[in-house]
Amino acid sequence: MAFEYSTSGLPQNPQWEVATSICNAWLNQNMSMFGPERIANFMHNQPVAAAKRILDNCADASDESVTLALLGPAKSTLVANPETERVSRGIFGDRTVDLLLAMSAPAQADDAMIRDMNRIFIVEGISTMNDQMVGRAKIDRFHETRWNILNDLERTFGTVKGQDPALDTIFEETAKKSRDALTALDRAANAAEKKPFKPPVNPH
Numbered sequence: 001m002a003f004e005y006s007t008s009g010l011p012q013n014p015q016w017e018v019a020t021s022i023c024n025a026w027l028n029q030n031m032s033m034f035g036p037e038r039i040a041n042f043m044h045n046q047p048v049a050a051a052k053r054i055l056d057n058c059a060d061a062s063d064e065s066v067t068l069a070l071l072g073p074a075k076s077t078l079v080a081n082p083e084t085e086r087v088s089r090g091i092f093g094d095r096t097v098d099l100l101l102a103m104s105a106p107a108q109a110d111d112a113m114i115r116d117m118n119r120i121f122i123v124e125g126i127s128t129m130n131d132q133m134v135g136r137a138k139i140d141r142f143h144e145t146r147w148n149i150l151n152d153l154e155r156t157f158g159t160v161k162g163q164d165p166a167l168d169t170i171f172e173e174t175a176k177k178s179r180d181a182l183t184a185l186d187r188a189a190n191a192a193e194k195k196p197f198k199p200p201v202n203p204h
Contacts, residue, residue: 003040008048010070015063015092016051019070023047026074046131047072050123057166058119064096065116068103069123075100118160122167125153126174133178139185150178 003024005017020043027039034042051069054061068075078088078100089097102109103117132146154175161168 001040002036003043008044010048010051013063015067016070018091019067020047022077023070023072023074026072026077046124046127049130050120050127053123053126053167053170054119057170058164061119062112062116064093064099065119067092067096068100068116069120115163118163119167121156121160122164122171125157126171129153129174129178133181134174135177136181136185139189143182143185147182150175150182
């Protein structure tokens with residue numbers, strides 16, 4: 001079943017609905033191999049979940065931060081060229097587009113933008129960990145990459161935490177689960193490598 005905004009549990013908001021439709025279209029174009037059901041699951045578990053964490057844990061959540069969280073991996077399409085940036089400003093407002101641009105140039109951000117950027121980083125980091133690390137059952141060729149992502153997330157988190165204690169707690173709990181899962185996989189692999197060689201049983 002394809003993703004529909006009405007199933008998101010988010011408040012009625014035309015801009016947020018458009019943001020999810022852009023993200024969903026981006027996923028359908030770039031990750032069509034997963035099919036509409038898995039893409040719908042991604043929508044619920046990553047951009048929608050990220051947006052909800054901002055709304056649920058930040059009393060002064062801005063509409064712009066929620067919009068960008070809902071755009072997920074499709075954020076950059078808003079400023080892909082001057083024409084799309086012009087259209088995006090018309091749909092989402094200057095502040096949303098300026099916040100997106102500031103994410104690539106933090107020196108241009110004001111205090112409110114920095115607050116929003118920190119929140120977006122934290123909630124998207126939580127979604128990434130839940131998707132890629134928490135509860136992972138086996139090692140694959142991306143195992144080392146996952147360790148690198150986790151280390152980078154924790155390192156950056158150390159520079160932005162303290163603004164929203166509720167979000168900080170969720171991030172820290174999710175990071176611990178992620179580290180525990182990856183560590184358990186490493187231990188299992190090491191134990192398997194140390195097993196003594198057992199020759200095959202002769203059937204005759």
